[in-house]
Structures are given as C-alpha cells and as structure tokens.
Amino acid sequence: MSVVNPIICAIDTQNINKAISLANILHGKVGMIKLGLEFFAAHGLFGVREITKCDIPIFLDIKLHDIPNTVARTVTVIKDLNVAMLTLHITGGAKMLKEALSAAQGTKMKLVGVTVLTSMDNKDLHESGIEKEVVSQVTLLAKLAKESGLQGIVCSALEAQEVRQKCGKDCNIITPGIRINSSNDDQKRITTPREAIALGADYLVLGRPITNSIDPAKTAKLILDSLKRDH
Numbered sequence: 720m721s722v723v724n725p726i727i728c729a730i731d732t733q734n735i736n737k738a739i740s741l742a743n744i745l746h747g748k749v750g751m752i753k754l755g756l757e758f759f760a761a762h763g764l765f766g767v768r769e770i771t772k773c774d775i776p777i778f779l780d781i782k783l784h785d786i787p788n789t790v791a792r793t794v795t796v797i798k799d800l801n802v803a804m805l806t807l808h809i810t811g812g813a814k815m816l817k818e819a820l821s822a823a824q825g826t827k828m829k830l831v832g833v834t835v836l837t838s839m840d841n842k843d844l845h846e847s848g849i850e851k852e853v854v855s856q857v858t859l860l861a862k863l864a865k866e867s868g869l870q871g872i873v874c875s876a877l878e879a880q881e882v883r884q885k886c887g888k889d890c891n892i893i894t895p896g897i898r899i900n901s902s903n904d905d906q907k908r909i910t911t912p913r914e915a916i917a918l919g920a921d922y923l924v925l926g927r928p929i930t931n932s933i934d935p936a937k938t939a940k941l942i943l944d945s946l947k948r949d950h
C-alpha cells in the first residue's frame with residue numbers, strides 16, 4: 720500500500736483553539752490529524768465536528784474496549800462524525816470487533832485494531848499477565864483482527880514486517896512510537912520515520928515531536944521530505 724502523505728499528527732490537547740490552530744497549520748503538510756482520549760474527553764462529538772471543519776481527514780483514536788453491545792452502539796454514534804479511522808482494542812475479542820464492523824456498515828470509516836501499546840515492552844507485557852513476547856502477542860492479535868474483518872492494525876513499526884506477513888498487503892499498518900531527534904517520552908518501541916516506512920508501515924503517527932516543536936508545519940515538512948530522499 721502506498722499512501723500519498725503517511726504522516727498522521729496526534730493532536731493531544733484539551734485546548735480546542737490550539738487544536739484548531741494546529742489542524743489549520745498542518746493542513747496540506749500531514750495526511751491526517753489524530754484526535755485521542757484527552758481531546759475527546761474534553762470536547763466530545765462537538766469538538767470532533769469543529770476539527771472536521773478544518774477539512775483534513777480525522778483519525779479518532781479513542782480505543783474502544785467494552786462488551787460487544789456497548790461498543791457497537793458507540794460506533795453507531797461515532798459513525799455520523801465522518802471520521803476516516805476509529806480505533807478499538809483487539810483484546811475486546813472477535814465478537815466485539817465483528818459487531819463494531821456491522822455497526823460501521825454504510826460508512827467509509829475504517830476500523831483499526833490496537834495490538835500492544837507502543838509504550839509497553841516485554842517486561843510490561845509480562846507484568847500484565849501476558850507471557851508472550853511483544854512481537855508474538857502483536858501478531859496473534861493482528862491475525863484475530865484480520866480474521867474478524869478489521870481494515871487496519873496499530874502496532875510499532877518494529878513488528879510491521881510480521882504483521883504484514885499475517886495480514887497481507889491490503890491491511891493498513893499504523894505505527895505510533897515514531898521519533899526524530901527528540902526524547903522518547905513514554906514510548907518504548909520506537910523507530911525513525913524512515914525506518915518505519917522501510918519496515919512496511921503505511922502510516923506514521925507523531926504527536927509531541929511535531930506539536931511541541933517550534934514550527935510544527937516545518938517539522939512535518941522535514942519529516943515528509945526525509946521519506947522521499949534516497950538516503
């Protein structure tokens with residue numbers, strides 16, 4: 720899969736004016752804007768509609784995880800927002816994923832499944848009671864998501880090759896945990912933008928490296944240019 724502009728900028732803020740300003744500044748510089756839990760908790764459906772007016776595709780990353788009925792009913796609310804992608808935790812199980820997909824029918828919204836958060840390493844996974852290594856857990860969940868019909872997978876780029884093998888070329892692989900020369904923050908499984916693309920990622924999610932930079936538009940452009948260079 721080859722995406723025109725694979726950069727997704729995560730706008731994690733409670734300040735709606737800041738979010739609108741960033742979305743306008745990044746228009747044409749990134750392929751999508753990601754709104755997450757912090758923004759959604761502060762502004763809900765109204766806030767997402769306000770960002771939609773900036774005319775840039777929106778990835779709503781609220782990682783739904785509940786019993787099938789609750790998730791499906793929530794998807795019917797979200798689907799009126801016309802967002803491009805919505806996340807669910809794959810660990811909710813096949814029934815939850817399939818009912819969410821049925822609820823999303825008739826829209827263009829892609830449902831994408833979160834595997835193992837990029838803030839976690841093997842130790843964190845083991846502490847949460849999962850004995851597998853991260854890469855095995857990611858591929859197991861990616862396979863379940865694929866079999867259930869989801870259109871994409873969220874994982875770190877470090878697992879992208881294994882996920883591609885399991886899920887095939889049509890699966891959208893979305894990779895947070897992307898870092899340039901900045902701090903890792905709370906991310907543990909990281910790559911650079913170029914490494915992520917080389918490993919087969921379709922989309923690169925960057926939040927703080929862009930939004931905390933002095934010139935977010937310039938930073939986004941530099942990242943995109945770095946992907947086009949031969950070396």
Ligand SMILES: O=c1ccn([C@@H]2O[C@H](COP(=O)(O)O)[C@@H](O)[C@H]2O)c(=O)[nH]1
Nearest residue numbers: 729755835836837895896924925926927
């Ligand atoms: O496994 C995951 C799933 C989602 N995220 C989200 O991506 C961004 C990353 O922001 P940075 O500032 O570039 O760290 C953030 O909104 C997370 O909620 C993730 O990091 N890992």
